[in-house]
Amino acid sequence: MSKRLTDSFDLVALFCRHFGICGGCQQQHVTPALQRAAKISRLEYLFQRETGSAVKSLPVIAGSEYGYRRRARFGLQYQHAERRLRMGFRQSQSNVLVELKMCPVLQPELEKLLLRLADCLNKLAAVKHLGHVELVNADNGVNVILGHLKPLATNDKILLIAFARHYNLNVYLVDNSANRLKLVSLASNDSEPYYSIKNVKLTFDPQNFIQVNPEINKKMVAQALDWLALEPQDRVLDLFSGMGNFTLPIAGHVNAAVGVEGVAELVVQGRFNASLNQLTNVEFYQSDLELNIDCQPWAKMGFNKILLDPARAGAMGVMPHITKFKPQRVVYISCNPTTLVKDSQQLLTAGYQLMSVRMLDMFPHTSHLESMALFCRDLSK
Numbered sequence: 001m002s003k004r005l006t007d008s009f010d011l012v013a014l015f016c017r018h019f020g021i022c023g024g025c026q027q028q029h030v031t032p033a034l035q036r037a038a039k040i041s042r043l044e045y046l047f048q049r050e051t052g053s054a055v056k057s058l059p060v061i062a063g064s065e066y067g068y069r070r071r072a073r074f075g076l077q078y079q080h081a082e083r084r085l086r087m088g089f090r091q092s093q094s095n096v097l098v099e100l101k102m103c104p105v106l107q108p109e110l111e112k113l114l115l116r117l118a119d120c121l122n123k124l125a126a127v128k129h130l131g132h133v134e135l136v137n138a139d140n141g142v143n144v145i146l147g148h149l150k151p152l153a154t155n156d157k158i159l160l161i162a163f164a165r166h167y168n169l170n171v172y173l174v175d176n177s178a179n180r181l182k183l184v185s186l187a188s189n190d191s192e193p194y195y196s197i198k199n200v201k202l203t204f205d206p207q208n209f210i211q212v213n214p215e216i217n218k219k220m221v222a223q224a225l226d227w228l229a230l231e232p233q234d235r236v237l238d239l240f241s242g243m244g245n246f247t248l249p250i251a252g253h254v255n256a257a258v259g260v261e262g263v264a265e266l267v268v269q270g271r272f273n274a275s276l277n278q279l280t281n282v283e284f285y286q287s288d289l290e291l292n293i294d295c296q297p298w299a300k301m302g303f304n305k306i307l308l309d310p311a312r313a314g315a316m317g318v319m320p321h322i323t324k325f326k327p328q329r330v331v332y333i334s335c336n337p338t339t340l341v342k343d344s345q346q347l348l349t350a351g352y353q354l355m356s357v358r359m360l361d362m363f364p365h366t367s368h369l370e371s372m373a374l375f376c377r378d379l380s381k
Helices: 032-051 114-122 154-167 214-228 247-251 264-276 319-325 337-349
Strands: 058-061 071-079 084-090 097-099 130-138 141-148 169-174 180-185 194-197 200-203 235-239 256-261 282-286 305-308 329-334 352-360 370-377
Touching: 032 337, 032 352, 058 214, 071 097, 084 114, 114 130, 114 154, 141 154, 154 169, 154 180, 194 214, 200 247, 200 264, 214 247, 214 305, 214 329, 214 352, 214 370, 235 247, 247 256, 247 264, 247 282, 256 264, 264 282, 305 319, 319 337, 329 337, 337 352, 337 370
Parallel strands: 058 352, 141 169, 235 256, 235 305, 256 282, 305 329
Antiparallel strands: 071 084, 071 130, 084 097, 130 141, 169 180, 194 200, 329 370, 352 370
C-alpha cells in the first residue's frame, strides 16, 4: 500500500494503549458488530462445508465489550538491566512480556489493581523469583494468586498481607511444587470464592476453571436451559460438567441431573456445591470421557436430555455413547467451531436434526469463537 485514501466506517478508536503489541484483543480496531459478523460467517461456513447444508445462526449472545473479564493470569519477568519486575501479557507468538499499564477488558475491580500490584511485587525481596500472578474477581471479593519459585521471607509475607488489607483482597501463595497457602483472607467472611447463577451459589477453587465472562455465562446457561425444554420428569446428563456450572441450575427443574467430569477436584467441588444448595437430585462422577465408558455406573442410567461442554479438543470419544442414549435433545457448548462441526456429524448421521446455532461473544476483541448448538432427535428414525 502506498497511500490510504479513506477509512472504513468499521474502523474505531482504540481503547487500549497496548493494542498491536500485547497478544490479546487483536480485533479492537474494528466495531464489535463487524467482529461478530466475521465470526458468525466463519461458523456458518464451517457447518455448510462439513454438512453440505446451509445453516443460519441465531442472533449473537453478546454483552459488554469492555470491563467483562473477571479472571486473568499475568506473566512476571525480572529485567536485570532495568533492575525491576515486569508484569503483563505476552506478545503474540512470543515469550516477550508486554508490561501492562492498563487493560480495559478487565473488570474495573481488577484493572485498578494492575499498577498497584506491580509496585507491591517490585518491593519484595523475592522479586527475582516470582513466576506468575492471577487475579480472580468472585462475587465475594477479589483474589490474588501469586506463584513463586523460592520460599518467601517473612518480611515479604508481611508486605503482601498489608497490601491485601489495604485493598480488601484474598491472597494465595503457590510454590514451585504447586502447593498453595492462603496467606490472608479479608475480602469477605466466606471461606471460598463463589459466583451465583440461576439462584444457585457455586463455590470454586481460585485456580480451577471458571468462565471468565460472567454476563455471557449467565445468558449461555439461560439459553441452554431453554433449549433443553426442561420438565419435572426429565433425567439430564451433563458431560464435561466441571463443578456444576450447568448441572446445578438444571437440577432445580428436573427429576435427576448427573454431571460427569474428568478432573477429580472439580467433581469434589460439584458435590460440595450440590450439598451447599440442598440439591438432592444431583450426582457427580469422575470419568475420562475419551475412554470406553460402558462400564461406568452413570453410563447405565437412562437420560432423555444431554448437555456437553468439552474443551477445545472436542468430544469425539464420547459422541458414539451419546447417540446410544437416544436423548430427545442434545445441547453442545463449544469453544472450538472446528471440533463442534466434526462432532455434530455423528449426531446428524444418527438421525438428529440441527435445530439452532448461536454464537457466544465470550471474548470480545479476540479471535476466539464460542458457540452453542441444539440437536433434536428425529422420532421417525
